[in-house]
Every structure is written in C-alpha cells, then in structure tokens.
Amino acid sequence: VTIGMDRVEFHKPICKGTILRFDTTEVERGTSSCRYRVEVFADDLDTGSEQPVFTTQVSFVCLDDGGRKTPIPTK
Template sequence: MESYKLVLPEHLNHYGYLFGGNLLKWVDEVSWIAASRDHPGCRFVTVAMDRVEFHHPIREGSILRISALEGARGRTSTRYAVEVFCDDLDSGREAPVFTTHVSFVCLDEQGAKCPIPEEPSVAQG
C-alpha cells in the first residue's frame, strides 16, 4: 500500500524540520491501514517498530511517499516493511528518508491475542 503526505508548518519542530513523532505516527497509521486491508475483520494493534533511524532531514513543503508491504506473518501477528521517500519536486527524483518494520498483533473482542484467519485458497480448475 502507498500513501502520500504533505509536510506542513504544523508538522515542524522548532528548527524547521519535520518533527520525528509526526513521521512515526504516519508510518504507524499507513502500515495499520495496510494490515487491516490485507486482513479484513482483524483487530490489529501495534506491538513493535524496529530500528527508528531518520536518514535525511525533511523540510516544510516536502511530499512524502509511504510504502507498507507485508513481509512476514505468524499465527497471531504480522510484520510490515515500511519505506518513506521524499520527493524533490524540482528534479522529479525521490530520496529514501526512513525505513522500519512495524509489527501488529491480532486481538479478539476481549483484547486477547487471536489467530489471523487463513486466506481462502483459490480453487484450482
């Protein structure tokens, strides 16, 4: 799944760069949406985000492309690889600015871990 975000003044820290917490929020949100769309009916909560490292500063007016793809799935959890790219509108190129993996666990209505339903198999014919 891909999503785009425009960096606005309210997203900046006091030095004029994107506040890291905003990027983490967007990464969590986009990867949660990807997991929820890939596994309809599951109630996912975030349980982990691995290495958090910002590769380049991000300025106001930047357009970010956030890509989230399922990388691994267990019985009750799933893990998404997330990459964030920053567009250079003048050159048309984009540069990678952030990568991480976000892990989610599936919960039942009482908040206990539950299995992620198996995807229906495609009939051979």
C-alpha cells in the same frame, strides 16, 4: 494493534510540506501477528525525483474484544 516499530533513523531531513510515499511489504505472517517492512521516500521538488528518507519494520498483533491474541481473519 501495533505492538512495535524498529528504530527509525532519518537519512535526510523532511521539511514541512514535503510529500512522502510509503512502500509496505509483508515480511512475516504468523497465526495472530504480522510484520511489515516500511520504506519511506520524499519527493525532491527541485529534481522531480524521489529520495529515500527512512526504512523501518512495524509489527502488529490481532486481538479479540477482550484484548487476547486471536488468529488473523482470512479474507
């Protein structure tokens, strides 16, 4: 489950119809939780380049059917 997301502060507005690209990088992994850095980029249709829009971190915790923390399964 998602337990938290750091502050999201937009560096530029995103207009309706804008195509976004999300880059995710795992920054921390514990026994039952992990945290990812998320960088979001928007296509600039005028120049054909990508512009950074925002960066945040998202935390997840693995829960069992009873809602208790459980180890993250290995592949």
